[in-house]
Amino acid sequence: MYDSGKILIGIIVFLLLFTSPIWYDLAFGNTSIKPNLVLPTKAGQTECVMSAEYMRDNHMELLNVWRDDVVRKGNRIFTAASGKKFEMSLTKTCIGCHTNKAEFCDQCHNYLGVNPYCWDCHVDPQKLEIK
């Protein structure tokens, strides 16, 4: 191999640079920004419509089911596993409890770079108050 010294050094420098985020992370601990959710504090409301694990992974699917049920079938009541009944409404039920969208929904959505278009039409009441 010609110029093996230079090539080897080059490869090592490249690998170090390429993996530098990992070394940085290892050296300085947890420096990356993480979503910081603020859970709702509405009185008398301690549970979500489904378990937190389910909601974390599948809230978007649940919202689609709710949407189709309300708009297309006219069913508006959701019965949770605990037997508790909820109105299937993004603004009234979800945002009625998670009143601060910026400290809840937006945290993960911004972190993951997803931009759900729910709010193009549905109203975040808190934004109205600010206005």
Add this chain to the structure above:
Amino acid sequence: MNNNRRKFLKLAGLAAIGVSAGKYIDIIAKDTAHTTSPADSISTKQFTSVNVDAKNRWAMVIDLNKCLVEEGCTKCISACHKTHNVPDIGNLKDEVKWIWKENYENAFLDQENYYMKKALKDKKVPIFCNHCDNPPCVRVCPTQATWKREDGIVMMDWHRCIGCRYCIAACPYGSRSFNYIDPRPYIKEITPDFPTRTKGVVEKCTFCDERLAEGLEPACVEACTAKAMIFGNLNDPESNVRELLKENYSIRRKPGLGTNPEIFYLV
């Protein structure tokens, strides 16, 4: 030499995989931890049915003798437009309207004559979606964003509307409006419980399906202090609308088209 280079590349490759795999194993382990929790599969059986029922056939009777007795009354219009976040854009090209007033002769094209009752000829008539029994807008909609519910309401699903405007072309009553621009800046006071619309969808009166679900009458009916708008169930022979239609002469808009409108006007 060759042998050495191969060895080196193999080792370098393995090392790279090893470094990156460590991170991913962590992530994958966390992921499977919450996707496999057992009680979480959701079935539509959990939902309970409420109010859309073929037993009902919602319709409205508008008594033109009572309507607009008060000069320039727009109570029904402002109530509806406020409840449903209908924008006031202020130019005719972009106008969005759910309920509005039209001259008698324009509303009832084929039912006017030169020498008719003056009070009627000068009348402004409140018009909105007729919730036809045979709705042409539904036939042309390529995505089923508009459809006729079992209780006769011609509904709109704004999630599904692609803005092709076939329904606007098909509706013989001009009941539908298109959002050429984002309507939000033009809504004076947003009602948070009802969504606004977005640029590129068609909208129209939905007979206040969201209020019916709560057992309330449509917003326009509630707002009409003259009681000129009467809402009820055509399938019930005892209902207020059936009684009114039995006792009075009523007309409908463009009956010859066969759309079978369900808004009746008493003249």
